[in-house]
Every structure is written in C-alpha cells, then in structure tokens.
Amino acid sequence: xxxxxxxxxxxxxxxxxxxxxxxxxxxxxxxxxxxxxxxxxxxxxxxxxxxxxxxxxxxxxxxxxxxxxxxxxxxxxxxxxxxxxxxxxxxxxxxxxxxxxxxxxxxxxxxxxxxxxxxxxxxxxxxxxxxxxxxxxxxxxxxxxxxxxxxxxxxxxxxxxxxxxxxxxxxxxxxxxxxxxxxxxxxxxxxxxxxxxxxxxxxxxxxxxxxxxxxxxxxxxxxxxxxxxxxxxxxxxxxxxxxxxxxxxxxxxxxxxxxxxxxxxxxxxxxxxxxxxxxxxxxxxxxxxxxxxxxxxxxxxxxxxxxxxxxxxxxxxxxxxxxxxxxxxxxxxxxxxxxxxxxxxxxxxxxxxxxxxxxxxxxxxxxxxxxxxxxxxxxxx
Amino acid sequence: xxxxxxxxxxxxxxxxxxxxxxxxxxxxxxxxxxxxxxxxxxxxxxxxxxxxxxxxxxxxxxxxxxxxxxxxxxxxxxxxxxxxxxxxxxxxxxxxxxxxxxxxxxxxxxxxxxxxxxxxxxxxxxxxxxxxxxxxxxxxxxxxxxxxxxxxxxxxxxxxxxxxxxxxxxxxxxxxxxxxxxxxxxxxxxxxxxxxxxxxxxxxxxxxxxxxxxxxxxxxxxxxxxxxxxxxxxxxxxxxxxxxxxxxxxxxxxxxxxxxxxxxxxxxx
Numbered sequence: 001x002x003x004x005x006x007x008x009x010x011x012x013x014x015x016x017x018x019x020x021x022x023x024x025x026x027x028x029x030x031x032x033x034x035x036x037x038x039x040x041x042x043x044x045x046x047x048x049x050x051x052x053x054x055x056x057x058x059x060x061x062x063x064x065x066x067x068x069x070x071x072x073x074x075x076x077x078x079x080x081x082x083x084x085x086x087x088x089x090x091x092x093x094x095x096x097x098x099x100x101x102x103x104x105x106x107x108x109x110x111x112x113x114x115x116x117x118x119x120x121x122x123x124x125x126x127x128x129x130x131x132x133x134x135x136x137x138x139x140x141x142x143x144x145x146x147x148x149x150x151x152x153x154x155x156x157x158x159x160x161x162x163x164x165x166x167x168x169x170x171x172x173x174x175x176x177x178x179x180x181x182x183x184x185x186x187x188x189x190x191x192x193x194x195x196x197x198x199x200x201x202x203x204x205x206x207x208x209x210x211x212x213x214x215x216x217x218x219x220x221x222x223x224x225x226x227x228x229x230x231x232x233x234x235x236x237x238x239x240x241x242x243x244x245x246x247x248x249x250x251x252x253x254x255x256x257x258x259x260x261x262x263x264x265x266x267x268x269x270x271x272x273x274x275x276x277x278x279x280x281x282x283x284x285x286x287x288x289x290x291x292x293x294x295x296x297x298x299x300x301x302x303x304x305x306x307x308x309x310x311x312x313x314x315x316x317x318x319x320x321x322x323x324x325x326x327x328x329x330x331x332x333x334x335x336x337x338x339x340x341x342x343x344x345x346x347x348x349x350x351x352x353x354x355x356x357x358x359x360x361x362x363x364x365x366x367x368x369x370x371x372x373x374x375x376x377x378x379x380x381x
Numbered sequence: 382x383x384x385x386x387x388x389x390x391x392x393x394x395x396x397x398x399x400x401x402x403x404x405x406x407x408x409x410x411x412x413x414x415x416x417x418x419x420x421x422x423x424x425x426x427x428x429x430x431x432x433x434x435x436x437x438x439x440x441x442x443x444x445x446x447x448x449x450x451x452x453x454x455x456x457x458x459x460x461x462x463x464x465x466x467x468x469x470x471x472x473x474x475x476x477x478x479x480x481x482x483x484x485x486x487x488x489x490x491x492x493x494x495x496x497x498x499x500x501x502x503x504x505x506x507x508x509x510x511x512x513x514x515x516x517x518x519x520x521x522x523x524x525x526x527x528x529x530x531x532x533x534x535x536x537x538x539x540x541x542x543x544x545x546x547x548x549x550x551x552x553x554x555x556x557x558x559x560x561x562x563x564x565x566x567x568x569x570x571x572x573x574x575x576x577x578x579x580x581x582x583x584x585x586x587x588x589x590x591x592x593x594x595x596x597x598x599x600x601x602x603x604x605x606x607x608x609x610x611x612x613x614x615x616x617x618x619x620x621x622x623x624x625x626x627x628x629x630x631x632x633x634x635x636x637x638x639x640x641x642x643x644x645x646x647x648x649x650x
Contacts, residue, residue: 038469042477042577178622204621209581211572215616215624235479238573242481246490246499263481265488303478 028069029329031319032091033101034112039078040208041105043234044308048104048127049074050301051312054293055320057300065323072101072316079104079179079208081111088112092119098329099124099319102312106130106180109145117142122322122335124148126315127308129155130184138357146338146357148315149280150381152181156188158363158379159254159278164196168227168276171201172254173220175240176231178205185231185256201225210236213243221249229255237261245271253277259366259373260284260306268371275368276376281310281347282364284375289346314345318359347378382582383589383601384516385560391533391596392553393449398460399440400586401579402467403558407433407565408574409471412480415570422484426508426566433562434555441554449550464579471576479573487570505567512563513602516556520598529553533596588628592635594642604643 033052036045056070064070075091077084084103091097092115100116100123103109109128113136116123123145125133131153137145150158163169174189176182182205190200202223204216220228228251232240237258244253245266257277266272283294283304293313297305305313319334321343326333341359343351349362362378382404389397410429414420420428444463448456489500520526528549531539540546564582572578589608593600608628616624635642 038472038477039577040580042472043479043575046477175621206621207625209577210625211568211578211581215613216621219617235573235575235578238479238481242571242573245488246497246502248490248497263483265483269488 026068028071029065029098029323030096031070031072031099031101032075032088032097033072034075034077034084034087034091034108035102035104036079037074037076039076039080040236041079041234044127045076045079045104047306047308048102048312050297050303051126051305051309051314052101052316054297054300054309055313055316058296059320065320066327066329068329070320073097077103077105077108079108081105081107084108084112085115088115092116092121097121098323098331099334101316101319102126103128104308106133106184109133110136110180113137113142113145117144120144120335121331122146122319122338124315124319124338126311128180130180131188132180132184134356134358138353139355143357144335146318146341146353146359148318148351148359148361149311150361150363151188151358152184153188153191154360154381155256155278155280155363156185157192158365158381159276160189160192160196162276162278162365162376162379163227163254166276168252168254169193169196169198171226172198172229173201173223173225173227173251174203174229174231174255175216175220176203176205176229176255177208177233177236179208181233182231185229189229189255200229206236208236211239213240214247217243217247217249220251221247225251227252227254229253231256233258238263241266241272245269257366258306259368260304267368267373270371272368273370277366278379279307279364279366280361281307282366282373282375283310284366284373285347285364285378286375287346287348289344289348293346310346314351318343318351349378349380382561382564383586383593383605384513384598385557385564386583386586387590387593387596387598387601388516388529388553388560389557390590391598392529392557393441393445393550394453395445395449395456395460396453396587397557398457398583399463399467400460400558400561401581401583402464402471403433403436403561403579404565404568404582405471405574405576405579406436406467407562408482408569408572408578409475409565409576410562411566411569412482412574415482415484416480422486422504422570425484426563429566430559430563433565434559436562437555437558438551440558441551445554446547446550449546464583468576468579475576477575477577479575482569482574484570499571501570505571508563508567512560513598516560516598519556525549525552585628588632591632592628592642594644597642597644600643 035048060069075087104127106128125147129152131151134147134151174186230253252274254276322334322337326337345351347362351359360381363381365376367374386400407429414425486500490497528544532549589605590601593604612624612627
C-alpha cells in the first residue's frame with residue numbers, strides 16, 4: 001500500500017506533463033510516399049516531392065494537423081513496380097504510417113494497390129494516370145485507393161473532343177513511352193477516336209531513357225500523318241522535342257505535350273506552332289490560388305512548378321484536409337473522410353470523389369501560337 | 382565511349398561500370414562551361430575532354446591501381462560502387478532536372494540532297510572519327526601505344542622489357558575515361574543532360590565492345606557503327622520498341638557463336 005502511495009504522485013506528475021506538452025513535441029503524423037527519386041523519371045519524382053514538401057511546410061507552419069506536425073517519408077522506387085512493392089511493404093511493416101501518397105508511375109500504383117488494401121491504409125494518387133487505377137478503385141473493388149488526377153482516358157477524351165471541334169481528328173499517329181502511361185494514353189486516344197468513327201494512323205512505343213528518335217521521325221515524315229499524339233515525359237520529352245525541331249519534322253503535335261518543359265528557344269522559333277495539348281495543369285492558369293502557389297513554389301525550390309509538382313501539392317492538401325476532418329490520425333477514419341472530400345482546387349474547381357474514388361478535376365487545353373503557350377480553356381474530365 | 386571502355390579493359394583488365402558516369406560528368410561539365418561561363422563549342426570540347434581525362438588519372442591512382450591485375454570481381458564491385466556514388470552525388474548536387482546545352486551551333490542545320498542534318502551531329506560524327514583515328518595512330522605508331530599493347534598482351538613480358546605498368550595503365554585510364562568525357566561533351570548539345578543519362582549508354586557500350594571483341598578498339602568502333610545502322614533500319618521498318626533489343630541480341634549471338642568478337646583475334650588493343 002505504501003509503495004502505491006509513493007507511485008501515485010509520480011503518475012499524476014507524468015499525466016500532467018503529458019497534458020501540458022506543446023503540440024509540436026507530440027509524435028508527428030507519418031505519411032509514406034514511394035516515388036522515383038533516381039532512374040529515368042527522377043526529375044518527375046523530384047517535382048512530385050517538391051509539391052508535397054510545399055504543402056507539408058505550409059501545413060506545419062500553420063501549426064500542423066490535429067495539433068501535430070506532419071512528416072513524409074519518401075522512398076525511391078525508380079518507377080519500377082518491383083522496387084515500389086519492396087519499399088511500400090517495408091513502410092507498411094513499420095505500422096506508423098496513416099496514409100500513402102502517390103507512387104507517381106501508373107505501373108507502380110497498380111502494383112501497390114493490393115498491398116495498401118490488405119494493410120487497410122489509404123493511398124491517395126496524385127500523378128499516375130492509367131485508367132485502370134480508377135477502374136479498380138472504390139466501386140471497382142479497392143476501397144482504399146483515391147485518385148485526384150484525371151485518368152488518361154478522360155484527358156484523351158477532352159483532347160479528342162477539342163480536336164473534333166476543330167476538324168482535326170483524321171490521320172493521327174501516336175508516339176509514346178512503353179509504360180502504363182504511354183499504353184494507357186494510346187488506348188484513351190484510340191477509344192476517343194473510335195467513338196467518332198476514326199482510328200490511329202500508326203502507333204509507336206519507345207523504351208524509357210531512349211535518347212535518339214531520328215529513325216522514328218524519319219519514318220513518321222514518310223508516313224505524313226496530319227498530327228502526332230505524343231505521350232512522353234522527363235528527359236525523353238526534352239530529347240524528342242529537340243530532335244523534332246532539329247530535323248524540322250513539322251507534323252503538328254497533340255496529346256500530352258508538356259508545354260511548360262519546351263526549351264524557350266524552340267518555343268519562340270515557332271516550330272511548334274499549331275501544337276495542341278491537354279494537361280491536368282499549367283502554370284499559366286490565371287487564378288489567384290495558382291498564382292500564389294507558383295510564387296510559393298518558386299520561392300521554396302528555386303524552380304517553377306510543373307504539373308507533377310502541382311498535382312502532388314493538391315493531392316497532399318486533399319489528404320491533409322481528410323486527416324483534419326477525420327479528427328484522428330486513424331487510417332479507416334481518414335479513408336471515410338476522403339470519401340466525403342469537398343475541397344476547392346487552385347484551378348477554381350471543386351475536388352470530389354465519384355463512386356470509383358476518382359476526382360473529376362478540370363483539364364487544361366493548350367495550344368501554341370506565335371511561339372507562345374495559349375490556354376484555350378478548362379475542360380471537366 | 383565504347384573505344385574508351387575497350388581500351389581500359391584491354392590494358393587494365395578492368396570492366397569499368399562507371400564509364401557511363403564519366404560520360405555524364407563530361408556532359409555536366411559541358412553544361413556548366415557553356416551555360417555559366419559562356420565558353421564556345423570547340424574550347425568546351427577540349428576543356429571537357431582534358432578535365433575528364435584528369436579525373437581518369439585521379440580514378441586510376443585512387444582506386445583502379447589497387448585492383449589492377451587482381452581479382453576481377455573486386456574490380457567490378459569497385460567500379461559499380463564508383464558509378465553509384467557519382468550518379469547519386471550528381472543527383473544531390475545538381476538535381477535530376479534535364480538541362481539543355483545551348484552552344485552557338487544549337488539550331489544550325491546542313492541540308493544535303495533534301496536531308497536536313499543538325500550541324501552538331503556532323504561535328505559529333507567527325508569528333509568520333511577523329512578520336513578513333515588518333516587512338517589508332519597512338520596505339521600503332523607510337524612507343525607509348527606499343528607499350529600499351531605490350532602490357533595488354535603480356536604484362537610479365539612487358540615488365541621484363543622495361544615498360545612501367547603503372548605509368549602506362551594510368552595513361553590508358555586517362556585516355557579511356559577522357560574519351561567518355563569527349564563523348565559527353567560532343568553529345569551534350571544534342572541530347573538532354575541529366576545525372577542518369579550514362580546508364581543507358583554504358584550498357585549499350587558493353588554490348589558494342591563484346592560484339593567488337595573485348596579489348597579490341599578497332600572492333601569496338603566498327604561494331605558501334607554497324608549496330609547504329611542496324612538499329613536505324615529496325616526503327617524504320619519495325620516497331621520502335623525492338624530497337625533496344627538489337628544490340629543485346631547481337632551481343633548474345635556473338636557470345637554464343639563468336640565469343641572473341643568480330644575479328645576473332647586473341648590480341649587485345
């Protein structure tokens with residue numbers, strides 16, 4: 001009895017100390033993210049990371065979420081599904097993560113979806129655009145995966161609808177990387193054209209990391225398609241555009257042309273005039289929210305944002321908002337809160353998930369005119 | 382690039398897995414010389430080649446000298462480690478953002494018979510041909526070249542006739558890695574420059590030197606040109622995705638039916 005008496009004041013002191021501990025000193029809320037930090041698309045992984053880091057820095061500067069700091073553990077997957085499975089399995093094994101962010105590459109996301117479903121941890125996808133991710137989520141079976149960015153099918157539909165309006169859907173060739181991104185883009189274009197009684201004139205896929213496109217451009221010039229739907233990213237895109245310009249290919253480009261990554265000399269030369277593109281984002285969108293984001297991103301990272309940084313920023317905001325509304329850092333509560341998301345995006349539209357846990361954000365239709373990128377409008381995906 | 386890899390293997394008996402990273406370093410140095418210091422194309426080519434050759438001397442003295450002629454596996458692990466350190470060091474230092482090297486010839490083309498060819502590609506071809514001619518002349522017409530060939534063919538006999546293996550190996554390392562730097566400098570204004578750019582090239586270079594005959598510089602040059610032509614043919618008439626298979630299918634076929642390479646000689650360099 002005497003021993004209990006001595007322990008009681010100590011226990012009370014510890015409880016009191018716990019009660020008065022400042023919010024910042026509490027255990028942070030941990031989020032996991034497996035993205036390509038090295039490898040062929042490391043540049044995109046870096047921008048995805050930068051976008052997430054900005055959203056986290058803003059949230060932490062405002063006192064954190066639920067009075068706790070947010071920490072994101074980024075692990076490298078090299079855009080390789082096998083490596084992603086390894087890194088996500090390891091993170092899930094630690095049992096401290098309340099949610100997973102992105103994955104970036106479509107093949108990676110499709111590979112880790114069963115893992116997060118088994119572990120019952122929400123996965124919020126920012127950049128993987130394969131239509132299959134949404135088809136398998138929500139009503140499609142996997143209740144734990146949410147996709148904020150539009151699918152390739154919906155982006156292709158938005159692009160082809162615009163091309164149809166302009167009378168430019170005949171004789172389109174396709175060139176894309178041999179990944180789920182490129183393959184899914186081709187299928188999206190093929191079905192959108194099919195609904196309008198057209199089909200792709202030719203399809204070509206290249207390996208990620210290909211540096212030289214001379215031969216395929218020579219072939220395409222001989223085929224003379226009316227336009228070329230391009231699905232390329234990162235350094236491959238830079239090489240493609242540079243060689244397209246050098247060899248004077250002259251076939252108007254369409255598809256997912258990363259207008260913000262075209263070297264300014266090539267853009268200004270007018271060689272890409274007539275290009276049309278559909279993107280989930282472009283820094284040129286003139287909304288107050290986007291302008292503030294572009295300025296904050298530039299200040300924090302010394303580089304302008306691209307669509308990856310934007311999508312990761314927006315997706316991290318969606319996740320943090322869900323944690324806040326869940327009222328506790330519990331994966332199941334966060335999943336339920338994600339389902340009820342209603343958040344204004346920087347582009348002025350509302351982010352809500354449908355029965356497949358897919359948000360139908362606005363896509364941006366762009367064109368290049370007189371060496372300038374012109375936003376033609378926003379289209380609901 | 383393949384000639385440098387072949388030379389290093391021939392003289393040092395080291396398979397340099399970090400060769401692609403020296404190509405990347407050459408391209409990165411080219412970027413900083415042109416974009417930051419506004420150095421012209423030709424001084425940039427000379428500066429990068431010399432700078433990367435100097436790195437080759439450092440690499441040889443610091444690491445390769447200790448494994449030369451010893452365990453083959455140790456040299457593979459060592460150069461793989463160097464490759465990882467260089468690639469990830471470059472990512473940490475310069476980020477993975479692809480960069481464009483804009484020289485004074487960036488948007489200049491030559492037209493021949495209705496075919497438009499970027500001038501920089503003509504220069505790259507000329508530099509590769511000049512590098513091959515220079516290396517061939519050094520190896521076959523100079524005393525130091527003979528010393529390299531002697532060391533490659535019989536290290537013990539070379540030592541007996543007064544060849545300093547360390548000095549000759551150091552020079553071979555510098556020339557081999559300098560050639561990777563030259564490739565980086567010549568191709569930086571053509572392709573985008575980023576820390577992981579060496580990865581794809583080095584594996585193709587390995588296929589080239591196996592087809593050309595390990596350690597055979599002339600074989601490497603001929604195999605590189607031949608594979609380039611076959612790849613272009615495949616890309617023009619078959620699905621583009623098959624292009625990368627060409628070099629590796631050729632490599633497998635040569636390993637199965639003609640493991641000594643194109644010329645099938647036992648003599649290296």
